[in-house]
Amino acid sequence: MNTQIEEALKSLQSGNRQDAERALATLQGVVYGFGMKVCGSHEDAQDTAQETLIRLARQLREFPDARALSVWLYKVAKTQCLMSRRKSKFAPAQMLSLEDLMPKESDLSPTGIKSWQVTPEETVLRMELRGRLEDAILALPKHYRLVLILRDMEQLDTREVAEVMGISEETTKKRLQRARVFVRNALAGYARHLNERKSKSHA
Amino acid sequence: MPDRRCKHIFAMLSDYLNAELPVKKCREVERHLKGCEPCIAYLESLKNTVEACRRYQVRKIPAPSKKVREALLLALR
Numbered sequence: 001m002n003t004q005i006e007e008a009l010k011s012l013q014s015g016n017r018q019d020a021e022r023a024l025a026t027l028q029g030v031v032y033g034f035g036m037k038v039c040g041s042h043e044d045a046q047d048t049a050q051e052t053l054i055r056l057a058r059q060l061r062e063f064p065d066a067r068a069l070s071v072w073l074y075k076v077a078k079t080q081c082l083m084s085r086r087k088s089k090f091a092p093a094q095m096l097s098l099e100d101l102m103p104k105e106s107d108l109s110p111t112g113i114k115s116w117q118v119t120p121e122e123t124v125l126r127m128e129l130r131g132r133l134e135d136a137i138l139a140l141p142k143h144y145r146l147v148l149i150l151r152d153m154e155q156l157d158t159r160e161v162a163e164v165m166g167i168s169e170e171t172t173k174k175r176l177q178r179a180r181v182f183v184r185n186a187l188a189g190y191a192r193h194l195n196e197r198k199s200k201s202h203a
Numbered sequence: 204m205p206d207r208r209c210k211h212i213f214a215m216l217s218d219y220l221n222a223e224l225p226v227k228k229c230r231e232v233e234r235h236l237k238g239c240e241p242c243i244a245y246l247e248s249l250k251n252t253v254e255a256c257r258r259y260q261v262r263k264i265p266a267p268s269k270k271v272r273e274a275l276l277l278a279l280r
Contacts, residue, residue, distance in 0.1 A: 015279065024267050024275050033261040042265075050268050057274035098214060103245060133255055152256035158223060177217035184252040 002154060004030055005073065006066035027053060030154075031077050037149045038081040040138045048080040067160070074154065074164045078146060094141050096178040101185060129190065136186035140179055147172055148179035208235065209242055216246055220253060 004026050011023035031052045035045030055076055063069040137145055143165070150161045151172075162172040212235045218224045219232050236243055 012279075017276070017279065020275060020279055021272075024272065028267040028271070029264045032264050036261045037259075046265060046268070050271055053267060053271045054274045057271070057278040060275075060278045102210065102213060129255070130259070133259060148256065152253050153259055155257065158221065173218055173221075173223065176221075177214070180217050180249060180252055183256070184249050187252055187255065188248055 002030060002070055002156070005070045009063065009066045009069050012060060024053070027056070027073070031073065034074065034077050034149065034154060035081055037137065037153055038078070038146060039084070040134065044081065044084045047084045048077050051080050052077045070156070071160055071163050074150060074156070074160075078164060082142065096141065096144060096182060098178060098181070101178060101181040103185065103188070128194075129187070132187060132190045133183070136183045139186070140182055144175050144179040144182065147175040148183065151176050152180070209239060212236075212239075212242055213245065216242075216249055220246075220250060 008023035008026045008030075011019035011026075014020075028049055032045050032049040035048035036042070039045055039048070052073065056073065059072075063072065137148065140148065147161055147165060150156045150164055151158065156164070158169050158172050158176075161176075162169045165172065167175075212232055215224060215228055215232055219229065224232065236246065
């Protein structure tokens with residue numbers, strides 16, 4: 001569970017106005033950040049945050065614990081994201097086959113793997129890697145994308161992700177596996193390209 | 204992937220990284236990894252991917268809208 005949400009709930013329940021304002025800023029960060037990762041658009045992320053947090057204000061006293069709030073928050077934000085498709089990029093719904101995602105032997109060279117670990121000095125490369133990661137996530141079909149974001153970026157556990165998505169834990173694990181492999185393959189493609197550029201510049 | 208055995212292991216690597224594999228399957232993966240360079244390399248790259256996702260943060264977070272602040276303050280009264 002997201003620990004920020006736990007702290008925010010305590011602050012909201014304290015009844016202190018300053019604490020509540022801080023909690024609101026925290027929850028805005030959580031929901032807006034989630035919206036940006038899912039939708040890839042500032043406007044949609046802001047709409048998601050606004051609608052979700054207004055609904056939260058109306059139901060504030062109904063959450064027995066932070067876990068319940070966390071699951072509710074992501075569930076509502078997920079629905080908002082799927083509804084607000086003004087500028088969002090949603091790849092067409094499709095099934096990802098594990099067989100198709102399986103790497104070829106040539107993809108598994110140790111040099112290819114090391115090359116995407118850029119040093120802190122390589123700011124441009126870090127920016128590029130970040131951009132590649134964003135593109136890969138936005139290229140995922142939505143049900144895979146949501147599972148990956150909830151599990152690996154928001155760091156919910158499998159059970160919480162299953163609850164937010166309304167699917168079984170087994171389906172959650174399968175979607176996560178395919179989503180990770182899809183993103184891994186996209187980043188490995190970048191690593192190869194990076195490797196070539198590095199060898200050319202050293203030649 | 205190099206052979207059928209690797210394909211079988213490949214399907215378990217994501218759960219292995221989450222420490223969500225049953226003990227028996229976990230041992231099976233670890234036994235295979237001891238002798239298979241391509242699978243070790245693949246697991247490493249999958250780990251890097253998960254790490255990149257965990258580290259990723261949205262850069263600019265705007266302040267909550269006036270409408271949200273008002274709704275919250277009303278709820279706290």
